[in-house]
Amino acid sequence: MSSPRWSGHARSAADAGAHLALAAADGGAHLTLGAVTRGARPARRRAVRFLAAAGAAAAALALTACGTSGSAGGAAATGPGSGLTIVTAFYPLQWVSENVALKGTKVTSLTPSGAEPHDLELSPSQVSQIRTADVVVYIKGFQPSVDKAVQQAKPKHAIDVAALPNIDPMTLDQEAAAGITQSDGYTASPSADPAAQAAASAKAKAGAAGLDPHLWLDPNNLVPVAGAVARALTAVDKAHAATYDANANTLGERLGALSTEFSAGLQACASTRIVTTHAAFGYLSKRYGLVQLSVGGLDPEAEPSLQRIRTVAASLKGSDVTTVFFEETASPDIAETLAKDDGLKAERLDPIETSNTEGDYIARMRTDLKTLEAALQCH
Numbered sequence: 001m002s003s004p005r006w007s008g009h010a011r012s013a014a015d016a017g018a019h020l021a022l023a024a025a026d027g028g029a030h031l032t033l034g035a036v037t038r039g040a041r042p043a044r045r046r047a048v049r050f051l052a053a054a055g056a057a058a059a060a061l062a063l064t065a066c067g068t069s070g071s072a073g074g075a076a077a078t079g080p081g082s083g084l085t086i087v088t089a090f091y092p093l094q095w096v097s098e099n100v101a102l103k104g105t106k107v108t109s110l111t112p113s114g115a116e117p118h119d120l121e122l123s124p125s126q127v128s129q130i131r132t133a134d135v136v137v138y139i140k141g142f143q144p145s146v147d148k149a150v151q152q153a154k155p156k157h158a159i160d161v162a163a164l165p166n167i168d169p170m171t172l173d174q175e176a177a178a179g180i181t182q183s184d185g186y187t188a189s190p191s192a193d194p195a196a197q198a199a200a201s202a203k204a205k206a207g208a209a210g211l212d213p214h215l216w217l218d219p220n221n222l223v224p225v226a227g228a229v230a231r232a233l234t235a236v237d238k239a240h241a242a243t244y245d246a247n248a249n250t251l252g253e254r255l256g257a258l259s260t261e262f263s264a265g266l267q268a269c270a271s272t273r274i275v276t277t278h279a280a281f282g283y284l285s286k287r288y289g290l291v292q293l294s295v296g297g298l299d300p301e302a303e304p305s306l307q308r309i310r311t312v313a314a315s316l317k318g319s320d321v322t323t324v325f326f327e328e329t330a331s332p333d334i335a336e337t338l339a340k341d342d343g344l345k346a347e348r349l350d351p352i353e354t355s356n357t358e359g360d361y362i363a364r365m366r367t368d369l370k371t372l373e374a375a376l377q378c379h
C-alpha cells in the first residue's frame with residue numbers, strides 16, 4: 001500500500017476557529033450549520049436537546065419509541081428472562097444485548113431511535129433506569145452524561161465496552177500515528193479560540209479526551225461485548241447460564257462471518273482510501289487495511305463546511321479517490337459541486353449509531369460493504 005498524499009492543504013486558522021466554535025456553541029449555531037449542509041442531522045440533534053430539556057415525560061415517550069425489540073411486549077412479558085432489564089447507551093450495544101438476552105428481557109437504549117449518541121443528555125428518569133437496571137452496557141469516555149450517571153447510580157452490573165479484553169480502543173492521535181486516519185491537522189491542533197478551548201477542556205475533564213468511540217464498526221469488537229453481556233446476565237440469572245452462553249456464541253459466529261465477508265470484499269480494490277466527513281471508520285479501516293481521510297472530526301457536530309470539503313476534494317483531484325462519504329445523504333448542492341468541479345461522487349456511509357428502519361446491525365454493515373466495494377472499485 002502506498003502512503004497517502006494528504007498534505008499541502010492546511011486548514012486556515014479562520015476555518016478552524018469557525019468550526020470549533022460551532023462545536024462549542026449551542027442551538028443557534030446549528031442553524032448556521034444547517035444552512036451549509038441542509039442535512040437532516042442538525043434538526044435531529046436539536047430534537048435530542050429538546051427532549052433532554054423537556055425532561056421525564058418526553059424521555060418516557062422516547063423510550064417507548066426506542067422500543068424493546070428483543071422483548072415480547074416489554075414490561076408485560078412473561079416467561080424466561082422477564083423482569084430483567086438491560087439499559088444500553090446506544091443502538092449497536094442494544095442490538096448485541098437483545099441477541100444475547102432471553103425473549104422476555106427488556107432491553108432499552110438511552111439514545112432514542114433516530115438520534116445520534118454523540119453528546120447525549122439524560123433525563124432524570126433515564127438516570128433512575130440506569131440505577132435499577134440489572135445490566136448497563138456503555139462505552140466510558142464517549143458520552144459524558146452516561147459516564148456520570150453510571151458513576152453516581154452504581155448499577156449492579158455495568159459493562160464498560162472500552163475496557164473489555166480483546167478490544168483495543170484508540171484515540172484519533174493514535175490512529176493518525178498508525179496511518180489509519182489522516183485528518184490533515186483538522187482535529188489534532190487546538191484552536192486559539194477561547195470558547196473552543198473551554199469546550200475541549202470540558203470534554204477532557206469528562207473523560208472524553210480523544211477516544212474514538214466507533215469500535216462497533218469493526219464487527220470483531222462486538223464479540224467480546226456479547227460475552228460480557230452473557231456473563232453479566234448469568235450473574236443475575238444463573239438458571240439460564242447455558243442459554244446466554246449459547247446465544248453469545250451464536251452471535252459471535254454471525255459477527256465472524258460478517259467480518260469474513262468484509263475481508264473478502266475489500267481484499268483487492270483499486271483504492272484503499274476512504275474520504276469521510278465524520279471520522280467514524282477508524283476501527284473498520286484498521287481491520288480491513290483501509291486509510292481514512294477525515295474531512296471532519298470524531299464528533300459529527302463539528303461538521304465540516306462546504307469550503308473545507310471542497311479544499312479536500314480539490315487536493316484529491318486526479319487521485320484514485322472517487323467518492324466522498326457522508327453520514328447522511330449529502331445535500332444536492334454539495335453532491336453537484338463535488339461532481340462538477342472535482343469529479344467526485346458523494347455517497348452515504350452509515351456509522352450505525354442509531355436504530356432505523358433500514359435493517360439491523362448486520363444488514364446495515366452489509367450495505368456499507370457494498371458501498372465501499374463500489375467506491376473503492378474492489379474485484
Ligand SMILES: [Zn+2]
Pocket residue numbers: 118214278280298299300351353
Ligand atoms: Zn460518531
